[in-house]
Amino acid sequence: MTQPAPAAEAAAHKTAPADGGSPWRATLARADVRTLSLLGVLAALILIGGVTQPDSFLDTDNLQLILTQASVIGVVTVGMTFVIISGGIDLSVGAIVALASVWATTVATQEYGFAGILFTAVVVGMGCGLVNGLLIAYGGMVPFIATLAMLASGRGLALQITDGKTQMVTVDGVLRLGERDSYVLGIPPLVLVFAAVTVVGWLLLNRTTFGRRSVAVGGNAEAARLAGIDVRRQRLYLYLLSGLCCGIAAFLLIVLAGSGQNTNGNLYELDAIAAAIIGGTLLSGGRGTIVGSVLGVLIFTTITNIFALNNLETATQQIAKGAIIVAAVLVQRRTANNH
Template identity: 85%
Template sequence: MTQPASPAQQGQQDARPRPDSSPGTRKSGQTDGGSPLRTLWARADIRTLSLLGVLAALIVVGGITKPDEFLDTRNLQLVLTQSSVIGVVTVGMTFVITSGGIDLSVGAIVALASVWATTVATQEYGFGGILFTSVLVGVGCGLVNGLLIAYGGMVPFIATLAMLASARGLALQITEGRTQVVTVDGILGLGERDSYILGVPPLVLVFAAVTVIGWLVLNRTTFGRRTVAVGGNAEAARLAGIDVRRQRLYLYLLSGLCCGIAAFLLIILSGSGQNTNGNLYELDAIAAAIIGGTLLSGGRGTITGSVLGVLIFTTITNIFALNNLQTDVQQIAKGAIIVAAVLVQRRTASTT
């Protein structure tokens, strides 16, 4: 008859090294300790590495087809700057999709926030007034979405579709179809090269900050774990003590906040507010999140993958523009990438 292990023996057993379950490790649980590169590869996310490979391939294609124009420092700065606006929106979208929701209104919210923040009355309050109004309008729209979905019981698709139509209509009413030019020097100055920090545009720095904060919140906080839990199984999350309705409200507030920040960046980039701003941002943000590895059904999300998805789409657009290719071909290429990403997701899900 075997004797139960003593507490000391149990502690020794628990302290023993356990097999590493990360992808790419050997079945015995040991990696080649003599090769740091192999260890890094074993711990890395294969999807992220694949996206980096696609981005690197696009850079090579751009460098071959238009070496002087594509590899020019100003063009690379332009690619990063253009990625910043939709990238901030995508960070918020990633949280929403991870929770099992969807937000079709992000582009319209960006448009409404940008035109509301650039009215003559708002510009009288200067830089602070424009920034505050952009963020406030974004959060306000997110609050309406969150209340309708979390406490009103509306399907996210319907609620955000209604917000899309309403926000676009209100933006058109405010502008009366005209472009509102920004006259605040503090805003216009941020778009000039003199404001670059070590060659990096301020918009890119804001995008980087939002990305880092989003990654930390999703991967290192209780809020992020609750978001994944709600997306994986909302009923199980509720039984575990998570207030699912409140969590969903917070997520749409977060999405609205990201839209407000993106609207402010777009005002800096364009120096104006228009009711057509943010056109199709919802599709670009959803597509970037999906090809980055965020499950459309919820339960898994990756900020890093979403950002790489944004960079891939922006680089494709830039390469097509430099080579004077038709927009329809560009849209077909994006569609093919989205389909391929969804098929990869389904295959990955079926093998796990």
Template identity: 85%
Template sequence: MTQPATAAQQEAPTSAAKSAGEQESSRRPGLRWDVRTLSLLGVLAVLVAVGGITAPDQFLATSNLQLVLTQASVIGVVTVGMTFVITSGGIDLSVGAMVALASVWATTVATQEFGFAGILFTAVIVGVGCGLVNGLLIAYGRMVPFIATLAMLASARGLALQITDGSTQVVTVPSVLDLGARDAYILGIPPLVLIFAAVTVIGWLLLNRTTFGRRTVAVGGNAEAARLAGIDVRRQRLYLYLLSGLCCGIAAFMLIVLSGSGQNTNGNLYELDAIAAAIIGGTLLSGGRGTIIGSVLGVLVFTTITNIFALNNLETAVQQIAKGAIIVAAVLVQRRSMRGGDA
């Protein structure tokens, strides 16, 4: 005689189905990220082809490709820090102003007397200091990130203008200037590109292979659930804005090497470029999901577009329109992906 199924036996198929569903859902995000990365690589390949067709002698020249990578390196380092902040559900509108403040503070006459180390240390410590203020206001002062970083944007720009009095501060330290010279290239690769590559690798490892990265994603996905799971949400947010400030300090030093000067206009609109690059790379503006590789590809796409437009003597307004269209398209793709995942 057939025995009636026990409660455990009845629940077993349901549990198995849930487990299979969870495994399938866990595979879907990875698939979407692979598709998005390949799509960005495809866009980049198309842009390279367009540049090669419209300005073959100029665009494909080794010197121009080195220039594109060098220009991408500065904003790329800022974007790595921005990716962490956005992944956590925050935003940092002050990155451009922090780069400006760090660059002018590091190029004052008093700072340059300490040579290479003095300029590097000052740029980094000013960036970290600004990030600390942002982090304290947001994490412990409970200010909305948009407001806190907007206030930092205005304050840092104002202080940078006061330090320079509207003038350009020329760097006179040979070791700093030599870092940007062609003689300093390693196997044809500019040192700034190598710095960018190192920051990218460290950022990828930090986000994908450490507890810090998992906590960042958890806070961005659901801060309250992260808190109940034992994560110190406020401390994590403080660390993230410190990281953003650190990246801005490094970028400021790179910009000093690249331009040989410090100006209060440095880093203009970097916040928009960094946010845009992170978004088209696949980082969710609402938080909970981020990708360093995607952000780097986003930076390369924008930098390549700018370079192609410049070589073809197109107006800056057209460049901005193109960037805006790309951002809108990326957000629409994100929303469609999220709806598909929810289904």
């Protein structure tokens, strides 16, 4: 009789429920606690904003602004969540957004109109993701090093393309998406795109074999390999997905700013990682939620908005964000110990 491989056997014992119930019961309980905690933080921030700036914060235009600003980094965070769940990291997302945005707004690209700008942004994003994936999955490079190299080269290439100048968009179809006339039932188009990406990301993670394989690779790559999962190919797909999200985010940023700049996406990698972490995604991999990551994005965007309305310093804002990250991690650890 063939004996089970040690890694696979260990993984089986790890995922087997102690009480014979569903193996997802404890995970769902932890997810509920995290989600409720994040909703509580968001509700508290909304209360603070409403009390400190009742006329400005709760104004419809300001709420639309918060959601619009959250859309760009939110799309990036969805892709980042998948990468972190698999046990990886992507430090190049901000640089990819910058490179995709400037490449898509060159004079030559804009000659092809709306479709040309969108196509270029997405292709550049996926191209960078492909390079990251090949270096990490098949080149054996550590994700931190490979994506750090992409960060440096992406920023450098974006600067070379623009020569340090802002590239203004002249395509009416793109500019029109940022105008109020394009809102659907009072919802900006960028928010609708963010919502669509979130829904697709949730379905992909929770309702497909792709999502299950991503979690398996992050939880125990060797056990996943022994179970028949092509770990290298899965990691390649995950970085392609991250690049796709960066390309979409670049297009949204072009619509929002009406231009392409080599400084676009500055520190997006830190914001996306922080949002995913406070949303319950483990940096070590194997666990994460799209809903939690989206709530993390909304929390950070709301904090930024409240501080801006109250004319508070950026340094204080960063301290507040850091405190929230620490508190979220402590809540995660306490929840994990209780289950």
